[in-house]
Amino acid sequence: MLTPIRLEPFKVACSSCNLRELCLPLGMSPAQVERLDELVANRRSIPRGDALFRQGDPFDALYAVRTGFFKTVLAAADGREQVTGFQMSGELLGLDGIGQSLHACDALALEDSTVCVIPYEQLESLSHELVDLQRAFHKVMSREIARDHGVMLLLGTARAEERLAAFLLNLVRRLHERGQSMSEMILRMTREEIGSYLGLKLETVSRTFSKLQDQGILEVRQRQIRILEPEALKRLVSEGSC
Amino acid sequence: MLTPIRLEPFKVACSSCNLRELCLPLGMSPAQVERLDELVANRRSIPRGDALFRQGDPFDALYAVRTGFFKTVLAAADGREQVTGFQMSGELLGLDGIGQSLHACDALALEDSTVCVIPYEQLESLSHELVDLQRAFHKVMSREIARDHGVMLLLGTARAEERLAAFLLNLVRRLHERGQSMSEMILRMTREEIGSYLGLKLETVSRTFSKLQDQGILEVRQRQIRILEPEALKRLVSEGSC
């Protein structure tokens, strides 16, 4: 069943989007980005809690997060779930669906969000014309693969403290790239969702937050996190369990 | 430093390669596959234990395994390592290097192997001409992303028994697609490498093999594995820890 595409009353334009340095247009010339405008003509709004797409939905478009925040969730046969990623503005959703022409995971909005719809067939045609678009797209996919390998390393070898530290540093870096603070953030996801992403239970996530707070590395107030000792946090990641 | 490319005395041709249904040419017309022959002109031999490329090497080509067996390894700052994948004939190596134009992991031959060299610049140009090549390449990358997400699910939620069961079923399926037995295989990797891939210690891998043997599900003789009860093995995977 096709997920309905809701047309917004006004046009989107990559060429005038302030996310173009964080999104697909990265590395493309202004003239080429204008060609992208033909392609990315539609937006869609997703209220908090709703799915952008679900595992098994037919794949016919990629999505770029414009505003808001998403998680992607993979479900196993027996019902267990794993959060495979959190996506913020400028990041692409749906890359894992190309291979089977079906979406491979659920994408759920963690807050009211808007996305740009990138019809995949058209992306293929256009990247056929624009070498730089092709190149940019390949880089996006490749970086996703490299990111996933990093997560596998984390899940395979790191202790709870290190997992959480790496997660927070990654999150705050991406937020900083989007103009927010380097040391403070408001988490969009629950402890349970963090735990699912990191291969931990929510109680462990909560305890680890408390421990990092006791050590004076973080200040934790619900979902408001302030990093007091960024160096100590980085040390946790780079020194592993020593 | 560039890894030297050794030219083989005779030409490689995708169009006459018996791996074309498992490799990049999947889904391309015979005429188009012939165009690939221009591109994939070189082979390289890698003796067992040697690296095809290493983390940080400049990226300028992808590699398709022709014969043999590889592992890819990601190293953390503190020296810990994680095997991120095992690759057999027809599978591509180096996809995670496109994004940074540097190889993101080590690729090591687990037995004497040969690979086809796919110069990346030329792959970009040619896939610019051949829509079906572009499409096939996107699918390969997308499937790698989906595979990685599956591994993340395994690492995040599964117990040792289930991890090993899923690993063995995946391996035997891929070997079967290459004409080998559905129930028997010879492992190319050590217990330690399996453990690294699955986020377990080698002792746990060994114990789990023994347990599955005691249960009559497997017959284990060193690296020779026979699956006696495929259904029981599948049940371990789909029912999780219940």
Add this chain to the structure above:
DNA sequence: CGCGAGCTTGATGCCGATCAATGCATGTGG
């Protein structure tokens, strides 16, 4: 034949899961 890499098996300990209770913020209806 003896060496060494890789594998198996046992004993013990620890990290994180599990079970359980309480706390805290937000929202809703009487």
Add this chain to the structure above:
DNA sequence: CCACATGCATTGATCGGCATCAAGCTCGCG
């Protein structure tokens, strides 16, 4: 405006699976 419900987070007590440490074992190979 307060009582109560609900969802999320924190904290404690206990348990269990896997890691760790430590011997032996097997097999291929010089």
